[in-house]
Amino acid sequence: MDLLEDTIHADHDHILQNNFRAPQSLNGRLVLSSFSPKVSGRRLPGAAPNPAGTSPAPDNSSPNHSSQGTGESVEASLSTGDMLAIIFGVLFSVTSVAFCLYVRRNRSRNKRLGNENKSNVIYKAATAEDNVA
Numbered sequence: 001m002d003l004l005e006d007t008i009h010a011d012h013d014h015i016l017q018n019n020f021r022a023p024q025s026l027n028g029r030l031v032l033s034s035f036s037p038k039v040s041g042r043r044l045p046g047a048a049p050n051p052a053g054t055s056p057a058p059d060n061s062s063p064n065h066s067s068q069g070t071g072e073s074v075e076a077s078l079s080t081g082d083m084l085a086i087i088f089g090v091l092f093s094v095t096s097v098a099f100c101l102y103v104r105r106n107r108s109r110n111k112r113l114g115n116e117n118k119s120n121v122i123y124k125a126a127t128a129e130d131n132v133a
Helices: 002-008 079-111
Strands: none
Touching: none
16 A cells, blocks of 8 residues: 555656556446446457456346447447558558559550550651652
8 A cells, every 4th residue: 555655646757657456356246337348359468368268348147237239249349540451451452453453454465466566656767768759
């Protein structure tokens, strides 16, 4: 307790460290919160990984649970950064595929026309026979 009091009464330019408290057991009590828990594959640095099959989500079997029964899961929603990463990834993929198709189509068109038969040449150098006239 003295450690917590020391960190609270420290100077303003002093970094708060070791400002935590050991978690208490709930002993079967229901705890309501005003924020929704996020369940994701990410974990805090230094935190122990969750064993397979366990979920940090609360048990929904309690009759006092505040779920509205809409069927939507708040935990399944993606953050803004995840959504932007998906959108830019899809845009990059579509652009890459379009560029590859463009290059492939132009290569096949150039092979069909051949090197000596270029109908799209605008300027041809005059030969000596053309200048005699």
